[in-house]
Amino acid sequence: MSCFGRRPWDPRGKHCYVTGGSSGLGLALSLLLVEQGADVSIVAFDEEGLIAARERLESVRQTRDQRFAEYNYDLTSAEAVQDALRAVMNDHDGRVPDATFLCAGGATPKFFVEMTKEDLTRGLEMSYWIQAWTAWAVSQEMIRTRKKGKICFVSSTLGYMSVVGYASYAPGKHALRGLADTLRSEFKLYGIDVQIFFPCTMYTPGYERENLTKPEITLKLEESDPGLTAMQAAHGMLNGIKSHKSHITGDWITEIFRASTQGSSPGHFFLKDWGLNVLGTLVLPLWRMYVDMTVTGHAHEHDAYLTERKLRD
Amino acid sequence: MSCFGRRPWDPRGKHCYVTGGSSGLGLALSLLLVEQGADVSIVAFDEEGLIAARERLESVRQTRDQRFAEYNYDLTSAEAVQDALRAVMNDHDGRVPDATFLCAGGATPKFFVEMTKEDLTRGLEMSYWIQAWTAWAVSQEMIRTRKKGKICFVSSTLGYMSVVGYASYAPGKHALRGLADTLRSEFKLYGIDVQIFFPCTMYTPGYERENLTKPEITLKLEESDPGLTAMQAAHGMLNGIKSHKSHITGDWITEIFRASTQGSSPGHFFLKDWGLNVLGTLVLPLWRMYVDMTVTGHAHEHDAYLTERKLRD
Numbered sequence: 001m002s003c004f005g006r007r008p009w010d011p012r013g014k015h016c017y018v019t020g021g022s023s024g025l026g027l028a029l030s031l032l033l034v035e036q037g038a039d040v041s042i043v044a045f046d047e048e049g050l051i052a053a054r055e056r057l058e059s060v061r062q063t064r065d066q067r068f069a070e071y072n073y074d075l076t077s078a079e080a081v082q083d084a085l086r087a088v089m090n091d092h093d094g095r096v097p098d099a100t101f102l103c104a105g106g107a108t109p110k111f112f113v114e115m116t117k118e119d120l121t122r123g124l125e126m127s128y129w130i131q132a133w134t135a136w137a138v139s140q141e142m143i144r145t146r147k148k149g150k151i152c153f154v155s156s157t158l159g160y161m162s163v164v165g166y167a168s169y170a171p172g173k174h175a176l177r178g179l180a181d182t183l184r185s186e187f188k189l190y191g192i193d194v195q196i197f198f199p200c201t202m203y204t205p206g207y208e209r210e211n212l213t214k215p216e217i218t219l220k221l222e223e224s225d226p227g228l229t230a231m232q233a234a235h236g237m238l239n240g241i242k243s244h245k246s247h248i249t250g251d252w253i254t255e256i257f258r259a260s261t262q263g264s265s266p267g268h269f270f271l272k273d274w275g276l277n278v279l280g281t282l283v284l285p286l287w288r289m290y291v292d293m294t295v296t297g298h299a300h301e302h303d304a305y306l307t308e309r310k311l312r313d
Numbered sequence: 314m315s316c317f318g319r320r321p322w323d324p325r326g327k328h329c330y331v332t333g334g335s336s337g338l339g340l341a342l343s344l345l346l347v348e349q350g351a352d353v354s355i356v357a358f359d360e361e362g363l364i365a366a367r368e369r370l371e372s373v374r375q376t377r378d379q380r381f382a383e384y385n386y387d388l389t390s391a392e393a394v395q396d397a398l399r400a401v402m403n404d405h406d407g408r409v410p411d412a413t414f415l416c417a418g419g420a421t422p423k424f425f426v427e428m429t430k431e432d433l434t435r436g437l438e439m440s441y442w443i444q445a446w447t448a449w450a451v452s453q454e455m456i457r458t459r460k461k462g463k464i465c466f467v468s469s470t471l472g473y474m475s476v477v478g479y480a481s482y483a484p485g486k487h488a489l490r491g492l493a494d495t496l497r498s499e500f501k502l503y504g505i506d507v508q509i510f511f512p513c514t515m516y517t518p519g520y521e522r523e524n525l526t527k528p529e530i531t532l533k534l535e536e537s538d539p540g541l542t543a544m545q546a547a548h549g550m551l552n553g554i555k556s557h558k559s560h561i562t563g564d565w566i567t568e569i570f571r572a573s574t575q576g577s578s579p580g581h582f583f584l585k586d587w588g589l590n591v592l593g594t595l596v597l598p599l600w601r602m603y604v605d606m607t608v609t610g611h612a613h614e615h616d617a618y619l620t621e622r623k624l625r626d
Contacts, residue, residue: 078430078433111499112449112452112495112496112499113452113453113456115449117391120391120445120449124437124488128484128488132433132484136425136428136433139425139426140426140624143426143619143624143625144624144625144626145626146625146626158491159491160576161494161576161577161578162491162494162495162498163495163498163499164495164498164499164501164502165495165499166491166495167492167495167496167499170491170492170494170495171441171445171488171489171491171492171495172488172491173491174487174488174490174491175437175441175484175485175487175488175491176484177487178471178472178475178479178483178484178485178486178487178488179480179483179484181474181475181483182425182475182476182477182478182479182480182483182484183425183480185475185476185477185604185605185608186424186425186476186477186478186480186608188477188605188608188609188612189477189608189609189611189612189615189616190612257576257577260575260576260577261574261575261576262573262574262594262597263473263474263570263573263574263593263597264474264570264573264597264598264600264601265474265601266598266601267598273594274594277590277594280576281575281586281587281590284575284576284577285577285579285580287577288577288578288579291498292498292501295498295499295501295502296501296502298502299501299502299503302502303502306456311453311456311457312456312457312459313457313458313459
């Protein structure tokens with residue numbers, strides 16, 4: 001999708017559906033959308049958070065006509081996702097939202113050898129299905145009713161690369177890229193725009209939760225990550241959405257990964273992407289070697305850790 | 314992982330575990346491994362195919378000592394995968410295989426709007442879980458018993474890119490890349506090599522099956538694909554395995570996608586990768602524009618198709 005020749009997308013008067021809207025990126029994005037004149041429906045599996053979020057949305061209300069609502073659903077099953085969408089549409093005269101922002105999700109990093117069957121399936125639910133089901137339900141309604149609009153996924157820098165600890169998360173975030181790239185192509189049949197945001201580390205409640213299970217070696221590799229607040233990330237996401245970018249990033253490190261893994265996905269500006277790609281080609285292999293050396297250097301300590309937990313003979 | 318300074322991997326005397334070994338790529342790879350002196354255990358959910366495959370393995374036997382066996386399991390559930398591995402290990406004095414090749418899988422292309430909940434979950438089972446579960450079960454045993462060895466995933470050109478029709482398949486193949494890149498990093502802790510093969514179109518029984526459901530527009534986009542026989546693909550895969558490549562391809566088009574989406578994944582040879590990346594940067598956007606135009610040009614015909622099926626008002 002070329003960024004040229006299209007007017008910026010304007011949230012004013014649009015009905016925006018934000019999953020994971022009770023906290024973190026979802027809440028930050030919802031606040032921005034409200035400030036810019038949108039009607040916003042948020043959905044999350046967190047009753048208290050939803051009520052508090054609704055109050056914050058009211059606090060930035062721009063006009064009396066803006067409509068906000070919150071919905072309490074666990075979006076990891078196809079059925080609940082359909083129920084949630086039905087409830088949202090019922091409150092809007094049966095109309096499907098104009099734009100859907102898939103901010104729900106989360107990570108539980110661990111060593112692969114320590115992951116149970118449930119860790120792996122739950123990991124893919126939280127990193128992939130929680131967004132894929134909503135995209136599926138919403139797009140069926142959009143296509144049925146000939147609604148043009150947009151769907152925006154939220155992947156991660158870990159949708160472009162991965163390191164130790166993310167075996168239940170990075171696959172889902174890569175899968176979202178695969179789904180978004182497929183649907184970007186397929187939804188040209190319907191005039192529905194598909195976008196995907198790749199945020200880096202965000203200092204959110206979800207990040208604090210994931211650090212509870214994160215292996216020490218993964219924490220060590222991440223200790224120099226700059227990171228963004230949820231609001232900084234939401235600004236980056238909304239800028240990308242407005243300028244019709246297919247792959248959106250919010251920081252320079254992920255920009256380098258984006259340009260270096262672009263393949264046939266649409267880029268931003270040819271010369272900038274080229275420069276970033278050259279930079280990535282030179283720098284990323286060195287970074288990988290540093291990571292590999294750090295991991296290998298941790299092997300002895302890790303052996304003691306596994307032996308203590310009886311995962312090694 | 315540098316390709317320099319390591320002796321080529323040699324199948325001779327190794328116990329190789331091949332999922333999907335009853336047909337297509339899995340069978341072709343098994344035949345090559347037998348010809349090169351390996352013990353081979355194949356597993357698939359296809360009793361007749363397994364018996365015929367076992368006979369073909371016997372027909373290329375090199376020594377009297379080589380051990381072949383076939384196992385009939387549906388590898389899409391974690392439990393069945395653990396049962397299959399236990400059966401294989403029981404036949405080998407309780408030892409985990411030296412090398413595992415994850416060739417099981419399949420695609421059922423369709424328009425996203427036509428996919429049911431079952432299509433999507435089954436799609437991810439066949440494109441992702443069928444390999445992820447075996448990698449999980451095998452690596453737990455390898456780590457427990459301090460076995461060094463290798464695990465090789467099988468993604469697809471559609472693990473690097475995607476087009477209309479592959480919403481239940483490309484996400485899983487992208488996810489495998491995410492899993493392989495994670496484990497390549499993590500398994501440096503154990504001396505286990507992780508590799509991943511990205512085959513292009515292969516003329517196999519699975520390809521004939523997927524064409525039965527494939528949308529016309531997807532068939533049209535693929536009509537100029539060169540494609541490989543299963544044996545050609547298996548040769549490419551085994552060459553990459555022997556030379557310790559992390560990302561393996563079997564054809565030049567996928568090579569361009571590999572180099573153009575490399576990011577921090579290990580490459581092959583710096584100058585060749587650089588050249589392919591430059592080529593991809595120039596050519597892939599043009600190819601994408603051609604695909605997008607073809608898809609957009611199909612919108613009218615597709616509208617009639619959906620209206621007839623009552624998927625559009």
